[in-house]
Each structure stands twice: as C-alpha cells, then as structure tokens.
Amino acid sequence: MDILQRLFGPGQLPPTKDGYQAPPGALATGWQCHDPDCGEAGYFPAPRASIPRRCGVCGSGTYPRHAWPWQHGERRAELDALQRRAQRDGDTHLALPVHFHLLSWTFEEHLMNGDRGAALAVLGDADGQLRTTMKEKRHFTEGSHRTMFVLSALRSGDPDLALRVLEPWAALARAQGPGYGTDVESDNASRTNYRGLVSSCFAWLEDGRTAPQSHPAYDTVVGWALDTARAARVRDWLTVDQEERLNRLDPYWRHVR
C-alpha cells in the first residue's frame, strides 16, 4: 500500500504547506505545488476528497486548498506562519495585514461557534482599528479586510450581520467622497477599496438568503452598489466582471445620478 495512503488513510487529504491537517472527509477546491519556484496550481470544477499526488509540471509533491469550512483551519495555519515570519524578520508591512486577517478569522471562528455577541465585539473593534489605520497609512487597503468580514458573515448564514459590515462601509465611502478623498486615478489603494465595496455588495445580493422578495434590505444594498459604482471617476476603474453585474442589475446604471 502506498505510504501516503497508509499515513493519511482513504479519503483524507494530506496536510497543507503550513501543517494544517483536515479531518477525514474534508474536501479540496484545488491543489498547489510544494515547490514555490514552480507555483503550479489546479482548481476543481466541484470540491473533491482527493488531490493529484504530484505536480503535473515539475513532479514535486502537492498540498490541498480546502473548501469551506476546512478552509478556515487552513487559513489559520497560514496566518500563524505569516505572523511568525513577520516577527522573526521584524517586517511591519507584513505584520499589519496579518493582524487584520487574524481579526476577521476570529470573527468567523466566533460565528462558527454560534457566539454572535463575541463576533460583533470583534467587528466593532476591527472597524475602529481600520478607520485609524486608514488615516495613518495612505496605501492601506481596508477594503480587502472589510470584504473578509462580509464573506465570513454570509458563509455563516447571517446576511443581517453582513449588513452590519456593509452599512458603515458604504457610509464611509460616501462621506469621504470619490477615491476616499484622494485621486482614484493615481491611488491604487482607493480603487481597491471601492472595488471591494462593490464586490461585497454583490456577494450579499447573490447570497441565497437575500432574494428581492425575501429580504427587506435588498433594495438598500442595490443602492449602495450603484451609488458607489457611479461615483465620479470610480465608474472608470471597475472590473469587467463588476460592469457585467451592474449591467444585469440596471442596464442604465451609468446614466442615473
């Protein structure tokens, strides 16, 4: 019998590069090559219980990229490894995003344990820290972190909690004006923040629990997506995928003010 199969047993995926071992029955959305110089990766059309043992390009071993909820454990091991690296190297540029990723990980951990109160406390804390960091560091992209909170709330089946992330974020973008008060054309961080907000609104609108007739906030979130996308100059910096989704929502979205 193959040594790997004996070690991990049938139906058990191998550990990730950072040492996370998912339990038997876990599913992977894809795999990645162990050799960072190769970097080959593959994605499955649907989550699977096994991955190719060898990289098809260089022949090195592989590790899984897990489907949710196992992806939660994988992410923690990855963040712990990054945090150790940041501390070892004194790398503050790495330490800052890792800190915020750990906050959104903790938020999701509380939701997975059914502790909504603790999750809300983490969210409030993170919101304050994101606002402060945005003021202090011009190139910081809060959008990618707020997006993680929205996706975590939706994955945990709580679109109302996702609204608690989206509402202050939409208000913040509106209050600060196009480009979060900076020139969108020259500021990549601002473009990322705006795109993050538009994408997060779409993630909420496309969740199975928020159909137009079933959730009272549907039209409000449509408004946040359209207002953000339409803001002067922001509309010229959206992704093709976002433009297609906006067109489906409202073919005349560019023309209304």
Ligand SMILES: [Zn+2]
């Ligand atoms: Zn490879």
